[in-house]
Amino acid sequence: MEYEAVIGLETHVQLKTKSKMWCGCANVFGAPPNTNVCPVCLGFPGVLPVANEEAMRLTALTGLLLNCTISRYAKFDRKNYFYPDASKNYQVTQYDKPSTANGYVEFEFNGGSSRVRITRAHLEEDVGKNIHFERNSGVDFNRAGVPLLEIVSEPDITSAEMAYEYLNALKDILIYGGVSDADMEKGMVRCDVNVSVRPKGQAELGAKIEIKNMNSFSGVRRAAEYEIARQIDVLKKGGQLIQSTRRWDDDAGITDEMRTKEHAHDYRYFPEPDLMPFEPTEKWLELVSARVVELPLARKRRFMRDYQLPASDAQTFVWDAALGNYFEGVAKQSKNPKAVANWVINNLRAKFAEANEKLAADQAALGLAREDMILLTLAELKFKPEALVELTALVEAKTISSSAAQQVFAEMFETGKSPGAIVQEKGLAQVSDTGAIEKLCDEVITANPGPAADFKAGKGAALNFLKGQVMKLSKGKANPAVAGEILERKLKS
Amino acid sequence: MAAAEIDVKYVAHLARIALSPEEEQKLGSQLGNILGYIEKLNQADVSGVEPTAHAFPLVNVTRPDETRPSMSNEDALRNAPAQANGLFIVPKIVE
Amino acid sequence: MLNQLTISELTAKLAKREVTAREAMQACLDQIQRVDKQIHAFLSYDAADALAQADAVDKVRVNGGGADLPLLGVPIAVKDVLAVKGQPLNCGSKILGKFVSPYDATAIQKLKAAGAIIFGRLNMDEFAMGSSTENSAFGVTHNPWDTARIPGGSSGGSAAAVAADECIATLGTDTGGSIRQPAALCGVVGMKPSYGRISRYGLVAFASSLDQIGPFTKTVRDAAVLLEAMSGIDHCDSTSVPQPVPNYAGKLEGGIKGLKLGLPKEYMIGGVDPEVKQAVDAAVKQLEKLGAEIIEVSLPHTDYAVATYYIIATAEASANLARFDGVRYCARVEGHDPIEMYGKTRGAGFGAEVKRRIILGTYVLSSGYYDAYYLRAQKVRTLIRNDFLKAFEKVDAIVTPTTPTAAFKIGEKSDDPLQMYLSDIFTISCNLAGICGLSLPCGFTKSPKLPIGLQLLGKPFGEETILKIAHTYEQSTSWHAEKPALG
């Protein structure tokens, strides 16, 4: 029998705020344990939460980016369970009235485009971190109370690969929207993967098996692959699958059953009496909508359409948004955007990176940390965008050879001089005037009788050698095409 | 619901309170009486009545996204039953 | 003796430099020395720190400052459920161990800013769960009028301390009557402000949607002064209400002619002690004589109040008290994993009543029961609130007994929780409705001589009105002037 997989994802994403969800502690990663804490996020007796307005905005903004509807009435609830990393032994979350719901994420998959529906995205608080030792465990509450968005997808995902692509698309959207830094290494994105399998064509879903706390997308892909195969295997062997929770062991590359917590399905949700409901006004929503940005996929498609770029170039400009924005600035003034794209991607990007590496190396030598370094931005380039337009025009008009163009670009990057000025100074303009080239050809033929004879005897390759000599003589200025024609004519006659 | 049915063992475990058999037994009957009394709420006609979660209705109470100084690690751990390396220490967590 | 003075009397003397803050503070400490062995209102106090604060006050006076600080030099002791930076915070429970608060409750901050001397921790029913202070892990507080009797609760220590002149005024908290009931049983003034009037930040929550901080004082005027000092919006409490704070003390005079007072017919039930009924009837007559118009009103859902309260309060408490787990604080009892540690710590740390309520609250929220209990209770709460709002369309305030009986004997009801709960019948609805209420002395039982309290209930944020009614009544009687005879 044929089986198919059904996958749904619950993705937790830390929101990009200055302060935590309920208190003024800094929302930053990497501080020494229990130093970004206060009575509120430590759940001390008598404290109360007050909601961070920016977190409410980022939640609504995410809703808009994920094509969700924004609820006109949202509230917070208490989810009750005991765990050492929960500073109040209840988590404040949105149970039956989430801030936003019913959207979708669109992304490219299998050469086409796929959609995964979003059930809801609700705002809650992150918990602390448990650190396990030989004999006991330790708890760090720096992360406790960081605003966390839980994005729940419908079970629309049919393969491990698709889950992987969905997560990357989601991550790009969140970073693009300025909602989250979505930095995996810093644990800013974690997800639970719900995997089930069923005989192809069967309507009802198989037993849902949850893989908890995945913190890398590749891990999700491998875990889902493994789990799908495992479940199909169980069924094929006539076995039974029951709803359960498993853990992914990345080293062993397997999932194993977790000792499910006794309280698992009795969270005793009830409305959080310490927080008031949220009813966004038109005005408030307008301000949030103003922060909506173009999504990565839309941007890629627009670049391909408006500038006739190949998918690969457009994708480059999606991943490196700053570079893409710079390109657009130049391309708008140019008749040949494709050529501009080539210069930006093949030359500018490399030179720019090189320049910043030098800067970074020097500043590092001065003992500066990465985050304290001041590096170049594309806005600070010595040459104006028009210069790049001019350069591509010169090449197109064959005023300079492509090798000369390389020199011109290097020069304008260093000095900011206009290409025209550089060509003048360095006399890089191509010579197409036949009279001058005729003379050079005669010199070369007399100076190289051997190769000349070879060509006459039918050795075509000899022509290139002679052509090269002409170019040398002209210090690269001769138009190689013209030189070739003249040599051929002279030698054939 | 029949109030007498309350499963004290299960509920006490949810609440993470270890009870002696005597306590369990006594609580069972006391809670039985109280729940019996509470049953009177079933007589109230609440059709079409909105629940009250807050004694005074307010909406959209938020704070600006500004940081305030945190506590020192020493102050954070001052009341901790067990601590080491700046962490709150608990018995080994087994998942 | 200075410890017997009211806030207004003391501040006047201090302003005129007739006495020093140190003298007043010392007088309170002396009285505590004299009588607290019998009363046990105080769990702890730091005499040296209290006197140091007093000296600081006197320095300000000597330098001619402090005119703008309404409570400068007034000794105020607080219920053990309010956070005071650097002071122990135990909530009348063993579970908190040696907990010392790293911060001030907002109300405390405001009192300190007004110049008050905050000293001493007052006894209470564990986590404010009780009506007699018998549920304290640190021993019962005795009623100054008859030390064989309870002072009421849960703020029993706060009421007894004022009745015994152990300090000038105290703070308590009221979730279902925990200020008004002990005030009545100890013969002092106690006020529960409207929900949201005073910030709850730093009040260790029992039931978040019902709790309020309030004053215990010797006169209505003093209650007005403290209320004003503590009230107002607080950006650390999302439930504090942005309502301007009137000059309560400045609006006490002028009489109550033409004010309409409601008598709820549902409160004229059996079970009210005849002497209590007699005293309250007399008080109502007196109010009528003072120019008020007495009107019968109806609060049809009164009979559901106690049941509604015990569902909502215990459900909220079951979550609020989950944080006492032995991880970040608390007296931990070790276990070989966290689950066992939690169970042992909470099993050993919480007293019987607290366990009873946490388990009841956990049960009513547990899967399958939410709608039948919690949701239904929230709906009945709406009906109860609407009863009051409707009644207040007809009347300016409502008058009732504060309690069905005077103070009962220690141990009398401690084995019957339900009977204990039912003794809160007159005070509980006020918290469910979020309105304001206060209790003031309106007479005594013959023998033994025990105080009887009159309760005034006002509209949400109608404190001005009930304070004025109470003050006018108080000025026309001498009940508040009577003092218990203490050895």
Ligand SMILES: [Mg+2]
């Ligand atoms: Mg969640």
Ligand SMILES: [Zn+2]
């Ligand atoms: Zn904090």
